[in-house]
Amino acid sequence: MEINIEYIANLARLDNPSTTEEANKLRKDMTEIIGMVDKMSEVDTTGVEPTNHAAPMQNVFRKDELKPSFARDEMLANAPESVAGCYSVPSAVEDA
Amino acid sequence: MELYTKTAHELHKMLVDKDVTSVEITESFIDRINEVEPKVDAFIATTFETALETASKADEKIQKGEEISALEGLPMALKDNMSTKGVATTSASKMLENYVPPYDATVVKILKENNIPILGKTNMDEFAMGSSTETSYFKKTKNPYDLQRIPGGSSGGSAASVSANEAVFALGSDTGGSIRQPASCCGVVGLKPTYGTVSRFGLFAFASSLDQIGPFAKDVTDAANIFNLISGHDSFDSTSINMEYPDYTSSLKADVKGLKIGVPQEFLGDGINVEVKNAILKACDNYKALGAEVETFSLPLTDYFIPIYYVICCAEASSNLARYDGVKYGYRADKFSDLTDLYKKTRSQGFGAEVKRRIMLGTYVLSSGYYDAYYKKAQQMRTIIRNNFADAFKKYDLILTPTAPTTAFKMGEKIDDPVQMYLADICTVVVNIAGLPGMSMPCGVDSEGLPIGMQLIGNSFAEPTIFRAGFAFEQAGFSKIPLPTFKNGGAN
Amino acid sequence: MNYETVIGLEVHAELKTKTKIYCGCSTEFGGEVNTHTCPICVGFPGVLPVLNKQVVEYAIKAGLATNCNITPVGKQDRKNYFYPDLPKAYQTSQYDLPICVGGYVEIETEDGPKKIRLTRIHIEEDAGKLLHDFGEGTLVDYNRGGVPLIEIVSEPDLRSSQEAHTFLEQLKAILEYTDVSDCKMQEGSLRCDVNVSVRPEGATEFGIRTEMKNVNSFRAAVRAIEYESKRQIAVLENGDEVTQETRRWDEASGKSVPMRSKEDAQDYRYFPEPDLVNIVIDDEWVARVRETLPELPQARIKRYIADLGLTDYDAGLIASNKKLAVLFEETVALGAKPKAVSNWILGDVSRILNERDIELDESKLTPQALASLIELIEKGTISNNAGKKVLPDIFDGCDDVTKLVEEKGLVQISDDSALMEIVTQVLADNEKSVNDYKGGNERAIGFLVGQCMKASKGKGNPQKFNELLKQNLG
Secondary structure, eight states, rough: OOHHHHHHHHHOOOOOOOHHHHHHHHHHHHHHHHHHHHGGGGGGGTTOOOOSSSSSOOOEEOOSSSOOOOOHHHTTTTTTSEETTTTEEEEEOOOO | GGGGGGGGHHHHHHHTTTTHHHHHHHHHHHHHHHHHHHHHHOOOEEEEHHHHHOOOOOOOOHTTTTTTTTTTOOOOEEEEBOBBBBBBOOOGGGTTTTTEEEEEHHHHHHHHHHTEEEEEEEESSGGGGGSSSOOOSSOOOOOBBBTTBOOHHHHSHHHHHHHHSSSEEEEEESSSSSSSSHHHHTTTTEEOOTTTTOOOTTBSSSOOOTTTEEESSSSHHHHHHHHHHBBBBTTTTTOOOOOOOGGGGGGGSSSOTOOEEEGGGGGSSTTSSSHHHHHHHHHHHHHHTTTTTEEEEEOOOOOGGHHHHHHHHHHHHHHHHGGSSSSSSOOOOOOOOSSHHHHHHHHHHSOHHHHHHHHHHHHHHSSSSTTTIIIIIHHHHHHHHHHHHHHHHOOEEEEEEEEEEEEEESSSSSOOOHHHHGGGGTTTHHHTTTTOOOOEEEEEEESOOOOOEEEEEESTTTTHHHHHHHHHHHHHTTOOOOOOOOOOOOOO | OHHHHEEEEEEEEOOOBBBSSSSSSSSSSSSSOSSSOOOOTTTTTTTOOOEEEHHHHHHHHHHTTOOEEEOOEOOOEEEEOTTOOOOOOOEEEEEOOOOOESSSEEEEEEEEEEEEEEEEEEEOOOOOOOOOOSSSEEEEESSTTTTTEEEEESSBOOSHHHHHOOOOOOOHHHHHHHTTTOOOGGTTEEEEEEEEEETTTTTOOOOOEEEEEEOSSHHHHHHHHHHHHHHHHHHHHHTTOOOOOOEEEETTTTEEEEEGGTTTOOOOOOEEETTTEEEEEEEHHHHHHHHTTOOOOHHHHHHHHHHTTOHHHHHHHHHHSHHHHHHHHHHTTTTTHHHHHHHHHIIIIHHHHHHHHHHHHGGGHHHHHHHHHHHHTTTTTOOHHHEEEEEEHTTTTHHHHHHHHHHHTTOOOHHHHHHHHHHHHHHHHHHHHHHHHTTTTTTHHHHHHHHHHTTTOBBBBBHHHHHHHHHHHH
């Protein structure tokens, strides 16, 4: 099966491998792993409910009760870049 | 005998009897770390100062005649993927090299409340992805039994630290075997508890529906005490089980008469090293000698365990690790042309090869058109497997398997072959898929003197049965193996 | 060729909870940037969500108020995409098992009532806010991140911008009455995405649709629909095909433009959120919420017409705005005539609200004050004009209307002898006008009434003056 590495890498926000060698290795690894997991298709699972949680639980809620927020400085202490109490990123403006 | 060689329950008694102080114990471990750490490299960072402060607090309590809990004042090591307020927590990734959390994980809160000195943060595979601790961005941890070999993974640092007597006990996390397989490699006891019994709040997520925190211990009694300490309902974790938690030490009875143990024949087949297989067969005989009923049975679908596991864990990981984007914390690339480029450069430079491989795989299996064939399929097979285990536990109280197909392999041996590396988890992943408890404990050594681990798998919440069987095995002397020798040092 | 516009709406309403959907941080609007945050809502490594129960309650309530079925076993899912306002790089939402499915909202159209079907209502978390006006980069404020939302998705049942507007008004009223959302458009607590397609009249297949985001007011929705419909018709008339895409409505220029950031965002890789467990809603829970449902706008309109004698139009206007309806009902309950209350509310009260650009609850107008104002006019104590004059003061918090009109000297003189004195004096002073009147110039009486009013310093009742003058000129 041909895996569209470029498409997947973009979805995952990873750079495409910069060298052909790396690209080939990644493609080979991915193909091998996918080949391994494709084995699942041998088992008929028609009508089987998927298990989304390891523990069968339901209705876990919290009350709508206010808790103190964290100090802004504490939150921003790990930010690679902060300006005026905000996290700062390159422009995300949509061109109008 | 040096203090650092003792078990937690031995040291606890000494503390209570005032034969020794927590500070003395902690200093003994600090000395030990200073001595063997250059060979083992179990820790990413040590926190001796605060460990000693905590020890003093425990000593004050003892001085005042106050009662102390079973592990109070006993120094431990913490896998570096559990959030420690004010102390860098890296998940062994360049991405989080300088990340200092503003909050404590629930288990860390428990440790602090119990005045348990934290000696340091242990090495691991990056974001817990690996079976050898070789994918750590920072260092390679060595197996104390053979310094050219891997300690197992991903909680290799925690396992090695207990094995090398650098900590009385340690905490690790287990997504597909990351506690049990290194415990097996390093000759210690490692428990992956029932999903939902230990809070995951503050554990840096790898695969949310599989991750579970658990102990590394020198013996089963310590494991039961640690599990007593860390298990319990946590309102900060929606998947935390709200129930009456028993006193797990009360199950420490050396009696397995009439206990029914099933051994899946599929885990004694071709993929399993012959020395490992023989050790397991011997363990079976030992259990029979102790009065348990042991028989082999067929566990269906074993060939699919690894595929199911990798689909689920990679899919969840691809989403869980998306937050590392260079905006709020952690690494940010120096140079980028725009927002998308910032994301891509940051993530490509901040994550190692294995992490990226799994993110790619996880993204692929969730992407448009593939969800049903992979993720949904895996979750459906998960249902079937849970049902199969439910059937097995109608017949057996416990299931016994090897923990790993081989003893500790050599560093570099599998690092370039992901599929081979994944097979190291062949015996353990299914326990996570089904949410069951599993414990690895030593059951012998191979011809090279490397520890062999056996895995006891129980039904959900059957930790007491596991502890009882493990305790009986241990009391009979069947788990006794030689101490680590730190051989083959200086060769790498 | 004539074309028909087909519209579907996705309305996002911020719920009125005190705290965020998965953590205890405040949902309050307008806090200093990044002061209502914690590791959970900013997605720090290791954090886990725990669902705010009130969010589920509100979603059920909104669903019941819009005739939806409540899903017995719902779940939450992750919608994965990268954007700086989304700290975890996934939005926790609901994919295939939303809390509510299959309801409808009834609207009035020129052709009578029409049911607009709802596909679903699901719960999800809001994103943070991006601030662009700070030099080159973009700044991120996560105060809004994790505020609970319901997304209400309609079927493509709307056929004009007017229908869309009516639907939105009706939906807003329902959300206000049920008290699940503040619906403050200016604070962004009610937003919508607009799906528009066009097709030749009579066609049965839908055309290719576009989705417009950033539609921040009902007026913007109307404009956006009209713009997009015209744009698509032009494309078709030109022999081209409409491109299925996400577009951004730009209110300032009155145009929609394709959104670059959404080009590759179609592959959201939804999967069940493993950190959150199923939401199981049994009949008992539904019944309990149903009991808390207030009277909804459609029922109110009917009651206002049938029981209180309002016109269809007035009843519709008042009932579709919860705050006006509450004021109306409470004022009527104090004994004021419904018609008069309605006239005041839809007339001067609404005018002042518009002028001041405020909501009713931002004023200090009370039902008691409005009722006594109306009573004073009914009794002839003050004139209607005097009433209008004091209304702004009542808006500002003046409670004692009787005292107010006295202080302002607006009380009319209704005592005949006092008025007669004035009339006698005016007649004496204005002989020419008296003669004109007597000579057949009826208009001269107007002048005389004016003189009386002037002499009374505006306090006389002009009606009375008119009567008394006529009697005396008899």
